[in-house]
């Protein structure tokens with residue numbers, strides 16, 4: 001019976017080859033377009049668009065076109081906590097359980113991260129996928145990054161941060177407040193391609209209205225210089241880091257980093273096509289960065305300071321002691337330099353921008369009041385607040401930082417993990433779905449930070465939500481903050497959380513404290529049309545996605561956050577004017 005069937009089947013095929021081909025193709029299509037997605041796929045009951053179930057194209061193409069975060073966010077608003085992203089990937093939101101299961105309980109990282117390897121694909125702590133390997137790396141360096149090490153008076157880190165912040169305060173004074181040394185380097189198109197709109201024909205952009213003081217400066221570049229100087233000194237030793245704050249002419253390396261960072265899609269998702277996608281300019285920038293790094297590292301290795309056991313050890317030395325030499329150590333350093341300078345600069349830029357919006361001027365005033373209560377007024381223009389412990393504990397300053405990292409998260413993009421043993425998710429309907437091993441799963445910090453039940457008016461920048469409300473009991477306040485913190489992941493969450501968080505946090509707090517202790521800031525009106533609101537109106541939220549750039553003329557349009565794995569201001573710039581406090 002069966003044999004007969006097979007034989008007649010063969011006969012049919014040999015007589016009708018074309019029809020057979022059609023049947024086979026049709027069969028395949030029916031399988032991939034209907035049978036698999038609707039009947040067999042373990043993700044078949046998870047809500048989301050049909051096209052996400054049958055192909056990776058939507059996910060990849062939207063990331064390439066910088067609109068993926070918005071799409072996933074909208075999917076969550078429409079379909080609820082669990083949505084399908086591609087045939088093998090889902091996004092989860094809405095419950096702390098997800099954050100806990102994925103990140104605190106530590107599912108391994110997905111292949112996305114593997115491509116953050118450097119120096120000929122050498123592994124590092126951020127790029128390592130497996131938990132055991134990651135832990136081995138983490139043990140080598142983690143004590144250097146702990147809060148107590150960073151705050152310890154025996155160590156260099158606090159001196160590094162105080163020294164660099166002092167240089168920042170001075171750079172703002174000379175380039176903006178007094179206008180003695182206008183920051184030409186950031187206004188010249190050759191150094192800042194996105195700043196090209198700003199040089200007037202006669203080259204006098206800075207004083208286009210006859211101004212000689214309180215000149216507009218691009219704080220995005222300036223903060224990148226601060227962050228680069230801090231992170232490189234931290235990694236390599238106080239004497240061996242960069243000195244971009246002191247030498248604006250060296251800041252071209254920041255532009256090179258930005259140029260390469262704009263390849264993030266190809267770097268992380270299409271590494272094989274990187275070479276094809278990279279323009280000559282990107283390749284040159286990439287080469288320049290490599291040269292620059294190798295010089296920096298070589299300099300640090302030339303003259304290794306003598307350490308007593310475990311004292312003032314740098315990351316470089318800690319890695320070498322653990323047997324990671326040359327490029328194997330450099331891969332860690334390079335990752336930190338990439339991970340650490342851009343993210344920090346973005347946070348500081350958006351924070352100062354928010355404070356500079358006319359409607360938010362009251363926030364500056366309240367911050368200054370808090371600073372003056374704690375430290376008095378500066379005695380001289382070069383006074384630097386260096387009391388890390390007090391700065392770290394100022395409630396209003398902390399509220400501003402928290403709110404900024406919630407709304408303007410430097411890394412709002414998904415943090416993908418892989419299900420390593422069958423994992424059950426509950427849909428809005430109450431139905432439970434078991435995800436097989438290998439399913440990619442992620443939370444989207446952008447959406448986690450915008451859950452309306454936890455953060456009412458989620459898109460508004462409201463530092464007060466981190467402080468006790470007037471009618472609120474201390475108990476309720478504590479409970480509320482605890483919940484809010486559970487849903488914050490600006491530095492990730494759990495075991496793979498940002499290692500540099502304590503460096504970045506105190507660096508940012510000290511920078512903001514010192515800047516607003518000395519100065520107040522305004523959006524530079526030569527740069528854009530500054531949006532004003534009636535005093536009883538809350539300013540508009542700053543949107544995500546280039547689509548929102550509108551006429552690209554107002555500050556709100558120019559500060560649109562680019563929808564990529566890491567955000568940036570639309571045109572890679574933010575021009576503020578600084579005035580000395582009286």
Ligand code: HEM
Pocket residue numbers: 125126127138231234336337339340341343344347410411414415416489490491492493495496497498499500501503504
């Ligand atoms: C405001 C500044 C920063 C932000 C917003 C930030 C954000 C993050 C995030 C979100 C992650 C986790 C990614 C994931 O799990 O998918 C991460 C990891 C990491 N960050 Fe940062 N970062 C900042 C500054 C720094 C600095 C200054 C350093 C180095 C000194 C650094 C070093 C690292 C390292 C080594 C990891 C990997 C940790 C691990 O896998 O164990 N970051 N960062």
Ligand SMILES: *[C@@H]1O[C@H](CO)[C@@H](O)[C@H](O)[C@H]1NC(C)=O
Pocket residue numbers: 154155156159311312
């Ligand atoms: C660490 O470095 C600082 C600043 O260079 C120095 O004053 C201190 O003595 C060093 N600590 C130890 C324990 O060597």
Ligand SMILES: *[C@@H]1O[C@H](CO)[C@@H](O)[C@H](O)[C@H]1NC(C)=O
Pocket residue numbers: 194195196197549552570571
């Ligand atoms: C916005 O305008 C500036 C000039 O003011 C221009 O250089 C820039 O390319 C524009 N950006 C976008 C995204 O249109």
Ligand SMILES: *[C@@H]1O[C@H](CO)[C@@H](O)[C@H](O)[C@H]1NC(C)=O
Pocket residue numbers: 236237238239240299300302303304305
């Ligand atoms: C590197 O830093 C150490 C101190 O941490 C210093 O002694 C040494 O001179 C520096 N090396 C170079 C080449 O600058």
Ligand SMILES: *[C@@H]1O[C@H](CO)[C@@H](O)[C@H](O)[C@H]1NC(C)=O
Pocket residue numbers: 063064065066261262263264265266562563564568
């Ligand atoms: C965002 O990502 C896209 C796609 O990879 C890239 O073309 C673009 O330059 C990126 N933008 C920024 C500001 O990094």
Ligand SMILES: *[C@@H]1O[C@H](CO)[C@@H](O)[C@H](O)[C@H]1NC(C)=O
Pocket residue numbers: 143144145148149150152154155310311312313314
């Ligand atoms: C800094 O200080 C802490 C405790 O005082 C110590 O354990 C650590 O190894 C020191 N070194 C560095 C570079 O943090």
Ligand SMILES: *[C@@H]1O[C@H](CO)[C@@H](O)[C@H](O)[C@H]1NC(C)=O
Pocket residue numbers: 375376377378379383
């Ligand atoms: C300013 O000088 C006074 C008097 O010498 C001193 O008490 C105060 O601590 C100084 N303030 C700062 C911020 O250094």
